[in-house]
Amino acid sequence: MVQMAAGCSSSEEDSKKDIEKIIELAKANDLGALANFIVYRGPDKARKWKDSYDVKDGWEKERVDSMAESIRKIFSDDSSYEFGKFQKKTQSEGEWHVWEISVKNKSETKTVIFAMLKIGDHYVIGDID
Numbered sequence: 189m190v191q192m193a194a195g196c197s198s199s200e201e202d203s204k205k206d207i208e209k210i211i212e213l214a215k216a217n218d219l220g221a222l223a224n225f226i227v228y229r230g231p232d233k234a235r236k237w238k239d240s241y242d243v244k245d246g247w248e249k250e251r252v253d254s255m256a257e258s259i260r261k262i263f264s265d266d267s268s269y270e271f272g273k274f275q276k277k278t279q280s281e282g283e284w285h286v287w288e289i290s291v292k293n294k295s296e297t298k299t300v301i302f303a304m305l306k307i308g309d310h311y312v313i314g315d316i317d
Contacts, residue, residue: 200274203285203304206311211269214259219243223252227305227312237281237305240312258316262300267293281305284314 206225213222223241230236230248243249263269272288285304290297304311 199285199306203306203311204271204287206304207271207287207289207302210313211259211263214256215263215265217256217260219249219252219256222256223248225310225312226252226255227307227314229314237314238307240307255313255316262291262316264293267291272299281314285311 210222210225213225220243223243226241227237228235228239228241228248230241230251241248241252243252269289269291272290274288275286277284277286282305285306287302287304289300289302291300301315301317302313303315303317305314306312
């Protein structure tokens with residue numbers, strides 16, 4: 189568990205905890221729970237950027253499975269990670285929490301960016317770069 193740094197707001201800490209939860213769920217391949225942490229970006233305009241995926245729908249389950257696979261590739265069993273720079277950005281979808289995360293494995297260190305939106309009582313992935 190990563191400790192809250194001096195000066196971190198509770199919303200920063202909450203989004204950080206949700207990223208840690210997302211990594212755990214992806215590694216466990218718990219698609220049902222992980223779906224709640226990925227923002228809906230499908231054709232339903234009423235849900236887009238305002239809801240999370242539902243694995244009961246085949247198309248949505250494919251999106252969640254793809255995201256889980258991407259996360260597992262980034263955060264492999266032999267990797268470690270450290271939270272870096274945090275930013276808040278307001279765009280048309282809402283207030284984004286953007287974290288830079290340094291991921292280290294045996295052969296390299298890379299920076300991954302998680303962009304999160306708050307939906308309901310937790311933060312969801314909008315994008316990973």
